[in-house]
Amino acid sequence: MANFWRWRADKRLPGEQNHTYNAAKAFHDAMYALGAAMVRDYQAGKSEEEIVRQAAFTLAEPDGRTLLHSSRLIHGALDALAPWIREPHGLIVVFPHGTRAATISAGWDNEDEATRRRRLSGLDDALQAAGIGYRDPETKQPLTAQDLILDEQISPELYLLDAPDLVESVPA
Numbered sequence: 001m002a003n004f005w006r007w008r009a010d011k012r013l014p015g016e017q018n019h020t021y022n023a024a025k026a027f028h029d030a031m032y033a034l035g036a037a038m039v040r041d042y043q044a045g046k047s048e049e050e051i052v053r054q055a056a057f058t059l060a061e062p063d064g065r066t067l068l069h070s071s072r073l074i075h076g077a078l079d080a081l082a083p084w085i086r087e088p089h090g091l092i093v094v095f096p097h098g099t100r101a102a103t104i105s106a107g108w109d110n111e112d113e114a115t116r117r118r119r120l121s122g123l124d125d126a127l128q129a130a131g132i133g134y135r136d137p138e139t140k141q142p143l144t145a146q147d148l149i150l151d152e153q154i155s156p157e158l159y160l161l162d163a164p165d166l167v168e169s170v171p172a
Contacts (some may be wrong), residue, residue: 034058035071042072063099069166070099073132077102077158080130084123084172092117101167104134106148113149120145133161137169 034055041051052064059067074096078085081104084092095103108116123145127133134156135142143156160166 023141031067034108035067036075038064038068039075040070042068066168068097069160069163069167070101073158073167074102075142076130076132077104077127080126080132081123083126084120092123095155096172099168100170101137101159102106103137103155103170105155106152108152116149117145120148124163128161131161133164134158134159140164140169 003061038055039055042048048065048068049066052059052061055064055067058064074094077094081092081094082088085094091106093105093107095105097103106116106120111119133142137155137157143154147154147156157170
């Protein structure tokens with residue numbers, strides 16, 4: 001019988017082989033949904049205190065604030081960057097890091113500088129309109145689309161323009 005169960009486990013897709021993974025995935029999905037709901041409430045005009053208080057039965061106050069602001073950052077970035085993310089020719093990739101600042105990367109093939117500049121046209125304005133900037137994760141110096149055009153290896157972190165240190169940086 002033990003061999004049967006081991007065989008069955010081997011036939012499952014990776015990640016579906018234990019309850020812990022499934023529970024962790026469900027928790028991650030729930031936190032994302034909670035963060036999205038918090039952002040919608042924030043955009044609807046609810047105060048930070050009211051939103052955090054409503055989530056208090058699930059999260060401690062500091063964790064609630066962290067989730068609210070990191071969710072504001074990632075959801076705002078996804079909305080602002082939609083034209084550059086859209087498949088099949090999505091240029092920008094957004095990497096969420098839980099409750100830490102998300103990072104972005106530009107996926108260049110063999111484009112010349114003029115083509116890169118044209119493809120990123122309006123990116124800085126779209127992010128600024130959403131109240132978001134991007135910067136070097138180590139030096140914290142703000143960057144622009146020009147930096148993404150010239151440096152193929154750069155992965156800047158996103159931050160809220162009105163409160164640059166509100167969302168914790170990703171460790172270097």
